[in-house]
Amino acid sequence: EIVLTQSPGTLSLSPGExxxxxxxxxxxxxxxxxxxxxxxxxxxxxxxxYGASSRATGIPDRFSGSGSxxxxxLTINRLEPEDFAVYYCQQSxxxxxxxxxxxxxxxx
Amino acid sequence: EVxxxxxxxxxxxxxxxxxxxxxxxGFTFSSSWMHWVRQAPGxxxxxxxxxxxxxxxxxYVDSVKGRFTTSRDNAKNTLHLQMSTLRADDTAVYYCARDxxxxxxxxxxxxxxxxxx
Numbered sequence: 001e002i003v004l005t006q007s008p009g010t011l012s013l014s015p016g017e018x019x020x021x022x023x024x025x026x027x028x029x030x031x032x033x034x035x036x037x038x039x040x041x042x043x044x045x046x047x048x049x050y051g052a053s054s055r056a057t058g059i060p061d062r063f064s065g066s067g068s069x070x071x072x073x074l075t076i077n078r079l080e081p082e083d084f085a086v087y088y089c090q091q092s093x094x095x096x097x098x099x100x101x102x103x104x105x106x107x108x
Numbered sequence: 109e110v111x112x113x114x115x116x117x118x119x120x121x122x123x124x125x126x127x128x129x130x131x132x133x134g135f136t137f138s139s140s141w142m143h144w145v146r147q148a149p150g151x152x153x154x155x156x157x158x159x160x161x162x163x164x165x166x167x168y169v170d171s172v173k174g175r176f177t178t179s180r181d182n183a184k185n186t187l188h189l190q191m192s193t194l195r196a197d198d199t200a201v202y203y204c205a206r207d208x209x210x211x212x213x214x215x216x217x218x219x220x221x222x223x224x225x
Contacts, residue, residue: 035211037153044203044215045153056213088153092210096169097143097155 002026004089006100012108019076021103023089028069033093036065036074039102040085048087049074079105110134110214112204117219124194124223130187130204130216138162138182141207144189146200147218154200157189158207172198194223 003026013019023034031052037045047056049065052072062077076083084107089100116128130142144156157168157178166178177190187204201220205212 033210037212039153044217045212046215047208047211047213050209050211050213090153090211095167097158097210099153099155101152 001096002029002091002094002098004091004098004100006087006089006103008103009101010104010106012106013079014108015079015081017079019074019079019083019105021074021076021087021089021105023067023072023074023100025070025072025091027094029091029093031068031072033091034065034067034072035090035092036063037088037090038083038085039088045088076105081107112206112214112216114202114204114216114219117202117221119222119224120194121225122195122223125190125192126194126221128189128191128202128204128219128221130189132185132187132206135206135214137185142178142180142187143205143207143212144178144187145203145205145212145215146198147203148197148200151200156202159187191221194221196223199223 005024007022034052036049039045053065064075066073086102086104088102114130120126143158159166159178163180175193179188199222201218203218204216206214
C-alpha cells in the first residue's frame, strides 16, 4: 500500500498569502494518478486537482498542482477567506487508493 | 442537477448489519465507476470500495473484505453498500463518489453510520 504523508499538518496564514502544501508518497507514482481535495467542516470533499496538475471544473486558477515521482505540491496563490479548509492528496496509481492524512489551512 | 444522495445510515450494534444506498441523478450512472469512501469522526478519508460501471468487478480495502459488499442497479441509478459484522471502527460518515480518471469528481453529502451498543 502506498502511504501518502502530507506536510505540514497545519498551516497558519493570512488572506492574500500563498499556501504551499506537500504530499510525499512512500513509492513513486505516475502523476496521472494524483489528486487533491478541499474539505470544509460538515461538507463532502471537493475535487480541486487531478492528474497532479489539471484543475477540476470550476476551480479557480489560484489553485495549482505540480510534482512527480514521490513529491507532489498543491499551491494556493492569494488565499481567499473561503480557502481556509482541510486539504487531502490521494493516489490511484497502485491499489488500494489511499489518501494523505490532510493539511489544515487556518487563518493566522 | 448532477448529484449523489446517500441514505441508510444509523445506529447499529456491534456485529449487526446495515445497507447503504446512493441514488445518482443528472449524469449517465451506468457509464460510471463508483466508489464508497468513509471518514471516521474527526479523522481523514479512507477509500472503502469500488465497482465497475457494469457491476462485474468490485474491490475493497482489506479492513472490510468479507464483511462489506458493493453492488449497483443501473436501471434504478442506485449504488449499494451492504455492511455486515459491523465493528466500532466502522463508525464513520460514508460517502458515495464517482470515479474520474482514478480520482473522485462528484461526492454525495454522506450518511453517518454509528456502531455502538
